[in-house]
Amino acid sequence: MQHQMLALLRSKKPQILERWIQHQLTLDTLRDDLISNDELREQSEGIVNLIVDQISEQTLALDPYALEPILEYLSGIAISRARHGFSPRETSFYLFSLKNAMLDMLAESAGSDIAALYDMTRSLGRFFDELSTSTFETFIKGREEVILRQTDEIAEISTPVIRVWDQILAMPLIGTLDSARTQVVMENLLQAIVDTGSEIAILDISGVPAVDSLVAQHLIKTVSATRLMGAECIISGIRPEIAQTVVQLGIDLSQVITKATLASALKSAFSMLKLEVRKTQSQKPFLI
Numbered sequence: 001m002q003h004q005m006l007a008l009l010r011s012k013k014p015q016i017l018e019r020w021i022q023h024q025l026t027l028d029t030l031r032d033d034l035i036s037n038d039e040l041r042e043q044s045e046g047i048v049n050l051i052v053d054q055i056s057e058q059t060l061a062l063d064p065y066a067l068e069p070i071l072e073y074l075s076g077i078a079i080s081r082a083r084h085g086f087s088p089r090e091t092s093f094y095l096f097s098l099k100n101a102m103l104d105m106l107a108e109s110a111g112s113d114i115a116a117l118y119d120m121t122r123s124l125g126r127f128f129d130e131l132s133t134s135t136f137e138t139f140i141k142g143r144e145e146v147i148l149r150q151t152d153e154i155a156e157i158s159t160p161v162i163r164v165w166d167q168i169l170a171m172p173l174i175g176t177l178d179s180a181r182t183q184v185v186m187e188n189l190l191q192a193i194v195d196t197g198s199e200i201a202i203l204d205i206s207g208v209p210a211v212d213s214l215v216a217q218h219l220i221k222t223v224s225a226t227r228l229m230g231a232e233c234i235i236s237g238i239r240p241e242i243a244q245t246v247v248q249l250g251i252d253l254s255q256v257i258t259k260a261t262l263a264s265a266l267k268s269a270f271s272m273l274k275l276e277v278r279k280t281q282s283q284k285p286f287l288i
Contacts, residue, residue, distance in 0.1 A: 050069070
């Protein structure tokens with residue numbers, strides 16, 4: 001019975017491809033904003049050619065060695081779809097629609113032989129279940145890699161070190177500070193101090209929504225690490241509500257230079273470096 005099914009699938013390969021394409025075009029999971037119709041056809045043709053050419057009694061028996069080429073190819077498709085922004089549902093329906101196209105073709109060819117159709121459907125169903133499970137697992141891993149990469153990129157963007165003046169660095173912090181992010185802040189700031197030879201670093205927490213004892217401890221550790229590098233650290237952006245919270249929690253920031261605004265911190269940094277900034281008087285133009 002399997003020989004009959006395999007021969008039928010190979011003889012009907014062009015029809016299976018066209019039916020699968022038509023199935024995909026009618027699905028609500030079609031994402032023409034992420035993949036063009038030409039790309040979809042090319043990708044689908046590659047999958048149909050591979051599966052129909054590689055399918056055998058061994059693959060239908062779910063032999064790992066026989067399945068390896070198919071699973072490897074589908075793994076690449078799953079990773080690509082994860083990186084391009086397809087959802088798990090869209091990826092699952094993509095492969096399920098191929099199974100439906102093949103089952104429809106078998107049903108039309110089997111005619112009234114219900115027993116033969118049942119055996120072929122059951123065998124092909126197990127085969128596609130294995131492919132779908134493996135593809136979905138690979139897709140999830142691909143999404144996790146994308147999320148981790150985006151998290152790292154966001155962490156780098158959210159902790160920029162700016163050279164605002166010679167010997168003066170500033171790092172504006174936005175969002176919640178936790179242990180992991182504080183470690184990134186500390187590493188980036190210390191590396192910038194080494195690279196630029198700066199003597200003063202300003203941590204601006206205007207964008208930090210709240211300061212609790214944990215956040216305060218993180219800030220104190222960053223200040224201490226900065227001093228060990230031979231630089232002074234100023235914390236700016238101390239809003240009235242943050243000041244009240246710090247006092248209520250009994251957090252000791254007496255050994256830390258704090259300022260209400262970044263401008264005040266920069267002015268203090270100029271004073272520490274014995275720099276003076278003056279506004280020049282513009283000269284009046286001469287009248288001829």
